[in-house]
Amino acid sequence: MGELNNIFNQFLENKPIFDNREALTISFTPENIPYRNTQIADLGRILAPALKGAKTSNVFIYGRCGTGKTLVAQYVGRELEEVSKKNGVNVKIVYVNCKMKKSADTEYRLLAGLIKKFGKDVPFTGLPTDQLYHLFFDAIEGNDNNVILIIDEVDALVQKAGDEILYNLTRMNQDLKKSKVSIIGITNDLGFIDKLDPRIKSSLNEEELIFPPYNAVQIQEILRDRSKLAFVPDVLEQGVIEKCSALAAQEHGDARKALDLLRVSAELAERESSGKVSIKFVDKAEDKIDLDRTVEIVKTQPRQSQAVLWGIIKAIDETEGDIEGSDVIEQYEKLCKGHGLKPLTQRRVSDLIAELDMFGVITSKVLSKGRYGRTRVISLDVSDKVLENIKGILSEVFY
DNA sequence: AGTCCACAGGAAGGGCAGGCGA
DNA sequence: TCGCCTGCCCTTCCTGTGGACT
Numbered sequence: 001m002g003e004l005n006n007i008f009n010q011f012l013e014n015k016p017i018f019d020n021r022e023a024l025t026i027s028f029t030p031e032n033i034p035y036r037n038t039q040i041a042d043l044g045r046i047l048a049p050a051l052k053g054a055k056t057s058n059v060f061i062y063g064r065c066g067t068g069k070t071l072v073a074q075y076v077g078r079e080l081e082e083v084s085k086k087n088g089v090n091v092k093i094v095y096v097n098c099k100m101k102k103s104a105d106t107e108y109r110l111l112a113g114l115i116k117k118f119g120k121d122v123p124f125t126g127l128p129t130d131q132l133y134h135l136f137f138d139a140i141e142g143n144d145n146n147v148i149l150i151i152d153e154v155d156a157l158v159q160k161a162g163d164e165i166l167y168n169l170t171r172m173n174q175d176l177k178k179s180k181v182s183i184i185g186i187t188n189d190l191g192f193i194d195k196l197d198p199r200i201k202s203s204l205n206e207e208e209l210i211f212p213p214y215n216a217v218q219i220q221e222i223l224r225d226r227s228k229l230a231f232v233p234d235v236l237e238q239g240v241i242e243k244c245s246a247l248a249a250q251e252h253g254d255a256r257k258a259l260d261l262l263r264v265s266a267e268l269a270e271r272e273s274s275g276k277v278s279i280k281f282v283d284k285a286e287d288k289i290d291l292d293r294t295v296e297i298v299k300t301q302p303r304q305s306q307a308v309l310w311g312i313i314k315a316i317d318e319t320e321g322d323i324e325g326s327d328v329i330e331q332y333e334k335l336c337k338g339h340g341l342k343p344l345t346q347r348r349v350s351d352l353i354a355e356l357d358m359f360g361v362i363t364s365k366v367l368s369k370g371r372y373g374r375t376r377v378i379s380l381d382v383s384d385k386v387l388e389n390i391k392g393i394l395s396e397v398f399y
Numbered sequence: 400a401g402t403c404c405a406c407a408g409g410a411a412g413g414g415c416a417g418g419c420g421a
Numbered sequence: 422t423c424g425c426c427t428g429c430c431c432t433t434c435c436t437g438t439g440g441a442c443t
Contacts, residue, residue: 108427108428109428131426302430304430324406325405325406325407326405326406344430344431344432345431345432345433346406347407347408347431347432347433347434348430348431348432350406350407350408351408351431354407354408366406366407366438366439367439368404368405368406368438368439368440368441369404369405369439369440369441370403370404370439370440370441370442371402371403371404371440371441371442371443372404372405372440372441372442373403373404373405373406373439374404374405374406374407374438374439374440375405375406375407376406376407400443401442401443402441402442402443403440403441403442403443404438404439404440404441404442405438406437406438407436407437407438408435408436408437408438409434409435409436409437410433410434410435410436411432411433411434411435412431412432412433412434413430413431413432413433414429414430414431414432415428415429415430415431416427416428416429417426417427417428418425418426418427419424419425419426419427420423420424420425421422421423421424421425
């Protein structure tokens with residue numbers, strides 16, 4: 001108990017670093033969004049007809065992650081809602097993120113989530129889909145609303161649930177008498193729209209906005225803006241912002257990453273009771289973010305997927321280089337045998353490997369060896385330190 | 400030019416669990 | 422409880438394919 005008290009007391013005695021930590025998180029919406037005036041104005045013009053009760057065009061917003069798409073869409077949406085309220089018009093903005101596991105990544109969950117946002121309750125599962133459409137329909141129609149759906153990471157939804165749902169949503173307007181529904185789709189997959197069914201493509205892509213990546217100088221400006229809110233004066237040492245920006249700019253100008261880096265750097269500085277944030281904390285923060293992310297992924301994988309990863313690591317250890325799918329299967333099946341785990345078919349393992357690739361834990365690419373067939377060549381995509389951690393986690397699972 | 404390897408990966412469907420209303 | 426619906430994980434079956442070999 002005494003030790004814990006010491007920790008708490010020391011924390012309280014430390015010179016504070018943060019003034020408002022929130023300002024560095026993704027959920028924070030700043031007053032002013034730098035370098036996005038054009039996009040804000042464009043989206044504003046597209047949505048403005050809603051103020052006169054008209055249906056607005058469907059919009060697609062493209063841009064890589066951390067380019068401000070979500071921020072701008074939510075910001076414009078909120079402003080629009082406010083102005084409409086003042087003018088006595090019913091405009092409702094509904095935001096859903098399809099990448100949020102277990103919340104909006106299937107047709108059922110998306111609809112259930114939307115219906116909930118209109119204040120009605122829906123069971124997690126169990127209702128036929130057409131009934132859900134009816135519920136959603138009633139929810140919208142009941143309020144005489146002009147509804148604008150912001151569907152974030154819409155590519156994730158379509159990949160999992162197919163594009164039928166988008167078709168159904170765009171078609172709803174034909175049956176609605178009093179209300180209107182428009183869609184703002186947000187995606188970081190530039191080729192996304194071309195993968196859609198042409199019917200959906202034409203009705204959904206009435207307008208499109210492209211969000212270019214930020215450059216290092218722009219990210220610096222964003223960080224400076226936010227740090228004025230987030231930190232007490234003079235805690236950032238020279239070069240910290242520059243370093244965070246440079247690292248994030250290397251990764252296609254991802255402002256979110258820059259903010260994360262800055263926040264974690266400061267948290268590490270706070271934890272070490274060093275009243276200032278110096279460059280060394282940025283390096284540590286980069287490692288920590290990488291480690292935390294990967295460890296989290298590995299920990300939350302189902303057992304079979306962990307077994308496959310273990311097979312990959314074992315196979316790489318043994319061959320000391322790149323390995324092929326068959327090497328993984330061999331190690332994986334050995335592991336299953338040893339732990340009474342029923343081995344999955346090669347087809348399924350191949351999907352699990354692809355999943356691990358998607359998570360960024362491994363890198364794999366399909367390679368043709370001519371007469372000797374085609375295989376997937378696999379290598380690990382983590383630093384040695386992270387690998388040690390992964391091994392630790394997995395050996396606890398497969399003692 | 401044609402063959403053929405060794406897999407990738409798409410399609411379809413089975414089986415299970417969770418949840419509903421009757 | 423039963424029948425029905427869904428999502429999810431998985432298998433089975435199948436077609437496609439890049440390039441070394443003949």
